[in-house]
Amino acid sequence: MLVFILLTLYVLLALFLIYGLLINGMRPSKTLAWLLAIFTIPVGGILLYIMLGRNRRKKKLARLRKNSIEFPSYSEDLIEKTSKPKYKKMMSLMAKVTHFSPTSHNEVTLLEDGEHTFNKIFESLEKAENYIYLQYYIFEEGELADKLFALLEKKIKQGVLIRMIYDGFGSYSLSAAYLKKLKSMGVEVYPFLPFRFGRFLSSLNYRNHRKIIVVDGIIAFTGGINISDKYLRGNTDLGKWHDMHLAIQGPAVAFMEHVFISDWFMVSEKKIPLSARPEDETDSGQETVQVIPSGPDDAFPNIEHCYLSIINEAQEYLYITNPYIIPSNEILKALQMAALSGIDVRLLIAEKSDSKLVDWTVRSYFEAFLKSGIRIFLFPYGFLHSKILVSDDDIASIGTANIDVRSFEHNYEVNALLYDSDKAKSLREIFLRDCKKSTELKQDTYTRRPATDKLIEGLARIFAPVL
Incomplete structure (x- = not known):
């Protein structure tokens, strides 16, 4: 009888998950893959779907109802006034899907690698008078974390409010002792989706990969760099990590702060006011910036749409630096079409990866890239972690x-x-400089790689949807 009851419950659960699959509107290939997993892998198929397959986007409306911060959909005036007409459509698209308008009169500073970045960050933190917001995917203890702790302690004593978010998975090594010291000195600290009994399976697949600092609503930082000593000294396996970060001053800071405040509400269920406003007049600079947030609870994959727009608008060249290029079908086809139409498309990728599985999966797309005329360069010095797209000397992400x-x-x-x-x-020059240091793959030699490599790549590619 017990076996019958358990079997019945299992079948009912499977039917419930299948119902959800069919009404959630996934791509047919993805739906079929999950149906096969549920039907052919007893228990394991259901567990995998609960961890990796469920779509949380339908929670968007509930989240927006609770969050009291609202911005206008977009600034028609700025979009109309832009000096680059070919990007008006992109500006409108991004504004409609993110609710974040482009802003002018910003000053943006490119920060290459850890030493340059952290010097600028600590300089800005030292000037904080009211508040500091920090958010990182990876927060590792070490020399850098200790230096940050000492500075935050100093600012707390000066009356500066400090709030911090760290990802529960990316910052898994962050010790309870370090967190306790932060809290005891007055820092408000919350993890994003920490691993807890009863919520492990439902939260494992959804991580907060953002890196944001906002100081007094005046300056904001974002990019690929985490709080980790490997950006300063490197590590044994990969050497020094290379990355690109940004310091932003001007109206765009308000939108970066909004991203932090939205995430703060998610982790703490506390509403905090937005200090900076995007419409505030500033004389920071002359650069137009549009902040593009994206998450699993958004109505659309905002950043994928952004990347597709940049690719499709390219007329002369498209240079991409990224360690993890495992493209969706849409991105793959767009890149191939760009190259085949005569656009100079180049990819700059780290020669070594921090994950063997990811490395083999990335390499499984090389032949398709090379066949369409896309040039691939492998950077051999340390681990190149930057996430940059630059095109036509007039746009970059x-x-x-x-x-x-x-x-x-x-x-x-x-x-x-x-x-x-x-x-x-500037980014084009940095890209070409790094390409000169790198090894270019050639199609005729790469296609003759060992059959065992092709087999491993094919097996690794199976995991592309979840990597």
Whole structure:
């Protein structure tokens, strides 16, 4: 009798999950894959779907109802006044899906690698008078974390309010002792989806991959760099980590602060006011910036749409730096079409990866890239972790998102779109400089790689939807 009851419950649960699969509107191939897993892998198929397959986007309306911060959909005036007409459509698209308008009169500073970035961050933190907001996917203890702790302690004594969010998975090594010291000195600290009994399976697949600092609503930082000593000294396996970060001053800071405040509400269920406003007049600079947040509870995969728009608008060149290029079918086809139409498309990827499985999966797409005329360069010095798209000397994207389904569908990410010729040219020069240091793959030699490599790549590619 007990076996019959358990079997009946199992079948009912499977039918319930299948019902959800069919009405959630997934791509047919993805739906079929999950149906096969549920039917052919007893118990394990259901557990995998609960961990990796469920879509949380339908919670968006409930979250928005609770959050009292609202911005206008977009600024028609700025979109109309932009000096680059070919990006008006992109500005409108991004504004409609993110509710974040582009802003002018910003000053953006490119911060290459850890030492440059942290010098600027600590300089800005030292100037804080009212509040500091910090949010990181990876927060590791070490020399850098100790230096940050000492500075935060100093600012707390000066009356500065400090709030911090860390990801429960990415910062798994962060000790209870360090957190206790932060809290005891007055820092408000919350984890994003920590691993807890009863919620492990439902939260494992949804991570907060954002890196944000906001100081007094005056300056904001974002990009690929985490709080980790590997950006300063490197590590044994990969050497020094190389990355690109941004310091932003001007109206765009308000939108970066809004991203933090929204996440703060998610982790603490506390509403906090927005200090900076995007409509505030500033004389920071002349650069147009659009903040692009994206997460699994958004109505659309905002950053995937952003990347597709940049690819499709490219007329002369498209240069991409990213360690994890595991493209969706849409991105793959767009890149191939761009290259086949005569656009100079190049990919700059780290020669070594921090994950063997990810490395083999990334490499499984190389032949398809090379066949369509896309040039691939492998950077050999340390681990290149930057997430940059730059095109036509007039637009660039820098942020936290990789070019993979995980960043598009499962992670909370944030990028900054820079509609600025000077920054685009600087990033192009950095890209070409790094390409000169790298090894270019050639199609004729790469296609002759061992059959065992092709087999491993094929097996690894099965995991592309969840990496």
